[in-house]
Amino acid sequence: MDFFSAQDDARRKTRWLIVLFILAVLSLVILTNLFIMLFAEYSTDYYVQNHTPMTFWEKFNWARFTGIGAGVTVVIFLGSAIRTMSLRGGGKTVAEMMGGRLVSGNPKTPLERRLLNVVEEISIASGTPVPQVYVMEREPGINAFAAGYTTGDAVVAVTQGTLDKLNRSELQGVIAHEFSHIINGDMRLNIRLIGILFGILMVALIGRLIFRWGTFGGRSSKENNGVPLIVLGLGLLIMGYVGVFFGNLIKASVSRQREYLADASAVQFTRDPDGIAGALKKIGGDSQGALILHPDAEELSHAYFEEGVPHLFSSLFATHPPLEKRIRKIQPGWDGKFVAPAVADQGEAQREEDKREQPRITPKDMALGGVILSSVLDNIGKAGSPDAANVEEAQRILQYLPGELHEAAAEPYGARALIYALVLDQDRAVLEKQMWRLQDKADTGVAILTEKYMGAVQKLAPKLRLVLVDLAMPALRQLSTSQYHLFKDNLNVLIEMDGEVTPFEWSLQKIVLHNLEAHFEHKISPIGRYKHLSKLRNEIAIMLSYLAYATHDNESDVKHAFEAASRELELENLKLRKESSLDLKQLDKAMHRLAQLKPLLKPQLLKACAASVAADGEVTATELELLRAFSSLLDCPLPPLPDI
Numbered sequence: 001m002d003f004f005s006a007q008d009d010a011r012r013k014t015r016w017l018i019v020l021f022i023l024a025v026l027s028l029v030i031l032t033n034l035f036i037m038l039f040a041e042y043s044t045d046y047y048v049q050n051h052t053p054m055t056f057w058e059k060f061n062w063a064r065f066t067g068i069g070a071g072v073t074v075v076i077f078l079g080s081a082i083r084t085m086s087l088r089g090g091g092k093t094v095a096e097m098m099g100g101r102l103v104s105g106n107p108k109t110p111l112e113r114r115l116l117n118v119v120e121e122i123s124i125a126s127g128t129p130v131p132q133v134y135v136m137e138r139e140p141g142i143n144a145f146a147a148g149y150t151t152g153d154a155v156v157a158v159t160q161g162t163l164d165k166l167n168r169s170e171l172q173g174v175i176a177h178e179f180s181h182i183i184n185g186d187m188r189l190n191i192r193l194i195g196i197l198f199g200i201l202m203v204a205l206i207g208r209l210i211f212r213w214g215t216f217g218g219r220s221s222k223e224n225n226g227v228p229l230i231v232l233g234l235g236l237l238i239m240g241y242v243g244v245f246f247g248n249l250i251k252a253s254v255s256r257q258r259e260y261l262a263d264a265s266a267v268q269f270t271r272d273p274d275g276i277a278g279a280l281k282k283i284g285g286d287s288q289g290a291l292i293l294h295p296d297a298e299e300l301s302h303a304y305f306e307e308g309v310p311h312l313f314s315s316l317f318a319t320h321p322p323l324e325k326r327i328r329k330i331q332p333g334w335d336g337k338f339v340a341p342a343v344a345d346q347g348e349a350q351r352e353e354d355k356r357e358q359p360r361i362t363p364k365d366m367a368l369g370g371v372i373l374s375s376v377l378d379n380i381g382k383a384g385s386p387d388a389a390n391v392e393e394a395q396r397i398l399q400y401l402p403g404e405l406h407e408a409a410a411e412p413y414g415a416r417a418l419i420y421a422l423v424l425d426q427d428r429a430v431l432e433k434q435m436w437r438l439q440d441k442a443d444t445g446v447a448i449l450t451e452k453y454m455g456a457v458q459k460l461a462p463k464l465r466l467v468l469v470d471l472a473m474p475a476l477r478q479l480s481t482s483q484y485h486l487f488k489d490n491l492n493v494l495i496e497m498d499g500e501v502t503p504f505e506w507s508l509q510k511i512v513l514h515n516l517e518a519h520f521e522h523k524i525s526p527i528g529r530y531k532h533l534s535k536l537r538n539e540i541a542i543m544l545s546y547l548a549y550a551t552h553d554n555e556s557d558v559k560h561a562f563e564a565a566s567r568e569l570e571l572e573n574l575k576l577r578k579e580s581s582l583d584l585k586q587l588d589k590a591m592h593r594l595a596q597l598k599p600l601l602k603p604q605l606l607k608a609c610a611a612s613v614a615a616d617g618e619v620t621a622t623e624l625e626l627l628r629a630f631s632s633l634l635d636c637p638l639p640p641l642p643d644i
Contacts, residue, residue, distance in 0.1 A: 020250050025076055025200065028243040032203060033068045035235050037061070075206065080199030087191050088522055091148030091155030092132065092477070094191070098145075098294050100134030100157045105410020105475060110350035111163040117353055117398075118172050119156055120471060122179050122269065124394035127628070127637035129473040129515045131156050131182065135163065141288040142166065142279065142341070144305040146178040147187055151637065152518025153477075154182045161288060165341035166279055168352060173266050173276030174305055180265035181303075183637055186258050188524075190303045197247045197299070204240025207233045255302035255319035263326055271388030277330045278339070280306065284323045285338030390639040397467055397640065402456055408449070409468060415475035416442070416487055417449035418468055419512060421457040423494050423505055424450070430498045437497070442490055443483060462621030463640065465504070466628055469511055476512070477519050484520045488513060501584060503550045503622050507629035510591075514633055529596040533571060533604065536597065539590035540569065540605065543630070545577040546587050547612050551623045557616055565612040569604060591633045602636045 087093050107113045123130040131154040139159035148154035156178050211233025266276045283290045292308035301309045302319040327334050408414030425431050438447035495505045517523045548561040562576045613623035631638035
C-alpha cells in the first residue's frame with residue numbers, strides 16, 4: 001500500500017464532502033434568513049391588516065436578507081472558531097475532554113505496561129515520535145481513538161474495556177489501526193469536523209435559549225407577549241438541528257471513507273489479520289460493545305476505532321462500516337460468529353511482557369552493517385505504511401536498548417537529561433562549559449542525571465540514538481510551558497557552544513523541536529500548498545546541496561552525489577550551491593516550505609536524498625540520521641532500516 005498515494009486519494013475523496021459541508025452551511029444560512037424575515041412580517045399586526053401572502057415576495061427586502069445572512073454566518077463561524085480554538089491544544093485536549101488519564105512511564109498495571117510497549121513498538125516501526133497514551137478508565141466498552149493535528153501532538157487513547165478484554169495481538173491490531181489515522185492525516189480533519197458541526201449547532205443552541213426565554217416570559221405576562229419569542233426560538237431550534245442532521249450525514253460519509261484503509265494498514269503493519277479481526281469479533285460479542293458513555297461521545301464519534309454512539313438511523317449516521325463488513329474484508333472466510341471476551345489476566349500480561357523484554361541481542365548484532373540504496377528506497381516506499389518486518393525490527397531495537405536509558409526516557413527529568421547527553425561534546429573544555437550551563441540554567445537535578453547517563457549514551461550504537469529521542473517525546477510533552485522553553489534554550493546553547501553544528505546535532509535538534517513545537521506552540525504547516533516541485537527549485541537545491549556537503553569529503557564526490565539526486569528529480573536548472581553560501585537558517589526555511597508540498601511529491605524528494613547518500617556506494621550513520629530528519633520535517637515517517 002503506497003502511503004503517499006493513499007494520503008492523496010483520501011484527501012481527493014473527502015474534498016467533495018467538505019464542499020458539501022460548505023453547501024450545508026449556506027443552505028442553513030438561507031433557510032434561517034427566510035424564516036427570520038417571514039417571522040418578522042407575520043408576527044406584526046401590520047401584516048394581518050395590510051398584507052396578502054404575495055406581498056412578502058413582491059416587496060422582498062434584499063438588504064435585510066443580506067444583513068440577517070451575515071449575522072447567521074458570523075454566528076456559525078464564530079461558534080466553529082471558538083470550538084476549534086478550545087481544541088487548539090491538540091490530542092491532549094481531546095483526550096482529557098473525554099475523561100482520559102495519561103499513562104506515564106510508570107504504569108499502574110501490567111496491562112498498561114503492555115499498552116505502552118505496543119505503542120512504542122509501532123511508533124518506532126513507523127518512524128513516528130511516540131505519542132502520549134491515555135486510558136479512559138470509566139469506559140467498559142472496547143474502543144480507542146487517535147487525536148491531534150500532527151504526529152508531534154498526537155495521542156492514542158483506549159478504553160478500560162480495551163485493556164481488560166483484548167489479548168496482545170488484538171490490542172496491537174487496534175493500535176496499528178489508530179496509527180494509520182495518525183500517519184495519514186485523518187486526525188486534523190477529525191478536529192475540524194468537530195468545529196464545523198459545533199458552529200452549525202450554535203443556531204439550535206440560540207434557538208433553544210430564545211425558546212426558553214419566551215416560555216418563561218409568556219407565563220409572567222398578561223398579554224402573552226412571549227408567544228412570538230417561542231415561535232422564533234422553536235423555528236431556530238428546528239433549523240439548527242436540521243443543519244446538524246445533514247452535517248452528521250456528511251461526517252459519517254467522511255469517516256467511513258477512511259476506516260477500511262486503516263483496517264488494511266493494521267493488517268499490513270502486524271501481518272496478523274486475526275489480531276484486528278479478533279478485536280472486532282469481541283466488540284460484536286460483548287454486552288458493552290464499543291459504546292462510549294461520556295456525555296461528549298457524539299462529538300468524537302467519527303474518530304473512534306468502532307462505532308461508539310448508537311443512532312436511530314444507523315445506516316445513515318454510522319461513522320464506521322458495519323462490523324460484519326469490516327471483518328469479512330479482513331477474513332473473507334469468517335463463519336459469522338462473534339466472540340464473548342473474557343477479562344485479561346494481569347499476571348499473564350506481566351509474564352508475557354517480561355519475556356518479550358529479555359535482552360537477546362549483543363552489541364555486535366547492532367552494528368550499522370552494510371546498508372544499500374535498494375534497502376533505503378524500499379523503506380521510503382514503506383513510509384507511512386510499514387509492515388511486520390518493521391515491527392519485528394522495532395522489537396529488536398527495544399530489546400537491545402539499555403533498560404536504564406529506556407526507563408529514564410519515560411519520565412520528564414530523565415528525558416531531558418538523555419537529550420542533553422546526546423549533544424555533549426567530546427572535547428573536555430567544551431564539555432565543562434556545557435555542564436556548567438546545565439548546572440546554572442537547567443531544572444534542579446537534570447544536570448546530575450545528564451552526567452549520570454552520559455557514559456551509557458555515548459556508547460549507544462548510531463541507530464539507537466534517534467530511537468532514544470522518539471521514546472523521550474511523551475515525557476517531554478509533559479513539561480510545563482516554562483520548562484519547555486528552558487529546555488529548548490538549553491538544547492540550542494549546548495549544540496552551538498563549540499561553534500559548529502554537526503549533521504547529527506542538526507538532525508536531533510530539528511526532530512525534537514519540530515515535534516515539541518507542534519505540541520507547545522501549535523505550529524502547523526499548511527498541507528498541499530505547492531503542487532509542483534519546480535515552484536520550490538531553490539529550496540530543493542539548498543536541501544540537496546547541504547546533504548551532499550555534509551556527507552561527502554571531496555568536491556568530486558559532492559558533485560557526484562548532487563547530480564545523482566538531480567537525475568532522480570528530473571528538474572531543469574537545479575544547481576549545486578557553493579558551500580560558503582549555505583547556512584542552517586537557509587536550510588530551515590527551505591525545509592519549512594518543502595513540508596508544504598503535496599503528499600505525492602514528497603517521496604520524490606526522499607528518493608533524491610537516498611540517491612545522493614548512496615552515490616558513493618555506502619550509507620553511513622550520519623546519512624541515515626539526516627534522511628530521518630528530512631523525513632520528519634516533511635512529515636513523511638520513515639521506518640527503521642534493518643541491518644543486512
